[in-house]
Amino acid sequence: MKFLPLLILFFSSLFLGETTESNGYQPGDKATDFKLKSVDGKMYSMADYKDAKGFIVVFTCNTCPFAIKYEDRINAIAKKYKSKGYVLLAINPNDPEAQPADTYELMQEKAKEKGFVFPYLVDEGQKIYPQYGATKTPHVFLLDKNLIVKYIGAIDDNTDDASAVKEKYLENAIRALDNGTDPSPALTKAIGCSIKTKKKA
Secondary structure (H helix, E strand, C coil), rough: CCHHHHHHHHHHHHHHCCHHCCCCCCCCEEECCCCEEECCCCCCCCCHCCCCCCCCEEEECCCCHHHHHHHHHHHHHHHHHHHEEEEEEEEEEECCCCCCCCCCHHHHHHHHCCCCCCEEEEEECCCCHHHCCCCEEEEEEEEEEEHHHHHHECCCCCCCCHHHCCCCHHHHHHHHEEEEEEEECCEEECCCEEEECCCCC
């Protein structure tokens, strides 16, 4: 009987931990590719990047205060790791009817204003984010070249102040992947706004 509290704690961690944050992918799963329209009018998929070492898929948007605070950091990560073979693809999962400031035209304005160096894609019909299990903006998925999920979660440990970041979760995960090891942690809690979906009639 003395082991009962330990067993309860163990099973609670399995069912109540961060891994239950979404019904989508977990580290080790193979992700689906996609073909989505970017703000430049072109269609993009991961299959377009034959020589990529990996993919940084970031679900983000125009409007969420958390996403806005990460815009410059996301752009910097895209620049830093592009030369190392890692492709960053940002996807806006919000329905523009539910969040009017996330229309395609306003996404184009945002990308131009911020000088995004990565494709900023529209999840038209909101078909991709549920497959991945994204629940927040921003929400990051790091994939290897074979589209195996290696890391899911937050970009770092300080939303409010980039200069005060102590743990760069995403960059640490990319370095681990580049060194041929599994990221640790492979899963962190994404902090951000809920994804905005169209109201059902």
